[in-house]
Each structure stands twice: as C-alpha cells, then as structure tokens.
Amino acid sequence: MPTLHSAITVCSLTLLLFAPRSHAVTRDEVIAGAEVMYRARVTEAQSQYQLDNDQVFLARVQRIAAGLIAQAKLDHPVANEFAWELHVIDDPDESASCMAGGKLLIGKPYVNKLELTDAELAMLLSHEIQHAALEHNFKEFQEALKLEPVRQKSSFLELEEAIDHDETLISELSEFNKAQESEADLEGMRMAWRAGWPALKLVGYFKKLVRTDSMTSFDHRDHPASARRWQAARQLADELNRIKAPGD
Numbered sequence: 001m002p003t004l005h006s007a008i009t010v011c012s013l014t015l016l017l018f019a020p021r022s023h024a025v026t027r028d029e030v031i032a033g034a035e036v037m038y039r040a041r042v043t044e045a046q047s048q049y050q051l052d053n054d055q056v057f058l059a060r061v062q063r064i065a066a067g068l069i070a071q072a073k074l075d076h077p078v079a080n081e082f083a084w085e086l087h088v089i090d091d092p093d094e095s096a097s098c099m100a101g102g103k104l105l106i107g108k109p110y111v112n113k114l115e116l117t118d119a120e121l122a123m124l125l126s127h128e129i130q131h132a133a134l135e136h137n138f139k140e141f142q143e144a145l146k147l148e149p150v151r152q153k154s155s156f157l158e159l160e161e162a163i164d165h166d167e168t169l170i171s172e173l174s175e176f177n178k179a180q181e182s183e184a185d186l187e188g189m190r191m192a193w194r195a196g197w198p199a200l201k202l203v204g205y206f207k208k209l210v211r212t213d214s215m216t217s218f219d220h221r222d223h224p225a226s227a228r229r230w231q232a233a234r235q236l237a238d239e240l241n242r243i244k245a246p247g248d
C-alpha cells in the first residue's frame with residue numbers, strides 16, 4: 001500500500017508535470033515523469049499479484065544488477081544521483097525496461113522464455129542500465145522538441161503523451177531511438193565486460209534474440225534487426241577479447 005509520504009510525493013510531482021512550460025525540458029521533469037509512470041506500473045502489478053513473487057528469481061536478478069549498477073556509478077557520475085530500483089514482474093507482455101532515474105522492471109516470463117544464463121541476463125540488464133546512465137529518455141525528449149519546437153509550449157505530460165502515442169512524432173523519432181538502442185547494446189556490453197563478465201558469454205543474449213525472432217533481418221519500430229544486433233555484438237566481443245580483461 002502506498003505510504004502517505006509517497007502519496008504526497010506523487011501529488012507534488014504531478015503538479016510539477018502539469019505546470020505550463022515555455023522552456024526546454026529538464027532532467028528533473030523527465031525523472032519525475034518516469035517516477036510517476038513507474039510507481040503506477042508497480043502498484044498495478046502489485047494489485048494483480050504479479051510483482052516480485054519469486055524470491056529466488058528476484059534475488060538472482062538483484063545480485064547481477066548490483067554489480068552492474070556499481071559499475072555504472074563508476075562510469076557515469078550522474079548514475080550516483082539516481083534512486084535505483086528494481087522489480088520483477090510476471091506479465092508475459094513485459095520484456096525489460098529501465099526508466100529515467102534508474103527504475104528497472106524485468107519480465108520473468110521473458111527471461112524464462114529465452115532461458116537466459118547469468119551472463120545473458122547481465123547483458124539484458126546492462127543494456128537497460130545504459131538507457132538510464134546515458135540519459136536516453138532525456139535525450140529523446142530533447143530530440144522531440146528539436147523535431148517539433150512548437151511542443152515547448154505543451155505541459156510536460158502532454159509532451160510525454162505525444163512521445164508515447166503521437167504516430168507522427170513516434171515515426172519521426174524512430175531512427176533516433178534505434179541509434180539509442182544500438183548504443184545501449186554496445187555500451188551495455190562494454191560495461192558488463194568491465195564489471196567482469198566474459199564478452200563471448202554476453203553475446204549469447206543476442207544469439208537467443210535471433211533464435212526467437214521470426215523476422216531477424218528486419219528492423220522493428222524501435223530496435224534494429226536482431227541479426228544486425230547479434231553481428232555487432234560478435235564484432236565488439238572480438239575487439240574486447242583482444243584487450244586484456246579487467247583484473248587479469
């Protein structure tokens with residue numbers, strides 16, 4: 001059940017998000033917007049008994065994520081400012097996500113379907129953690145305002161709604177978002193490798209994506225084609241293997 005404190009926090013965040021704006025979007029707005037959305041998703045999942053049910057699985061994900069978040073804090077000063085949070089969810093439609101400010105949600109059916117090893121799960125988590133550490137949400141909002149400057153007059157929530165649901169804006173942002181996905185793949189692999197995971201084992205995640213994808217050569221709306229992601233990951237793993245592994 002939400003505490004009074006969290007209810008007041010959400011109310012004050014919501015007031016901030018509804019306020020009229022006449023300026024570029026700020027990091028604080030994006031993180032506050034993500035907090036409201038994440039809290040709603042977590043509360044909904046909890047009410048449907050879909051949240052953090054499997055303590056063994058939750059502990060496994062938390063253990064792997066902890067090492068990666070520690071590495072992200074070393075690599076990206078901004079990651080030290082986030083209130084990182086992780087939940088697992090039983091919803092079969094949920095794969096994995098990380099909202100601005102370090103709010104992770106990992107779908108247990110997705111991880112089970114792909115039969116991810118610990119290294120492959122580390123790759124998935126590292127990809128998601130990169131989205132927060134590289135402030136991809138914030139950059140997407142900035143890009144949206146660059147594409148459609150008139151939206152600077154919208155409230156933050158109107159802009160957020162447009163980024164998620166306005167078909168024209170979504171297709172205008174498609175290439176930008178695919179580039180962010182590729183960046184999360186490659187920077188995620190580099191970070192997991194720095195955190196001690198063997199590069200070749202991380203590649204296994206992309207191989208499994210290809211195995212479960214019926215259109216491996218075609219780009220998805222927000223993701224590059226899975227065959228292309230696997231190829232880029234194999235190439236990076238070869239490069240990393242030529243470098244002395246950290247701690248060796």
Ligand SMILES: [Zn+2]
Nearest residue numbers: 127131181184
């Ligand atoms: Zn992603």
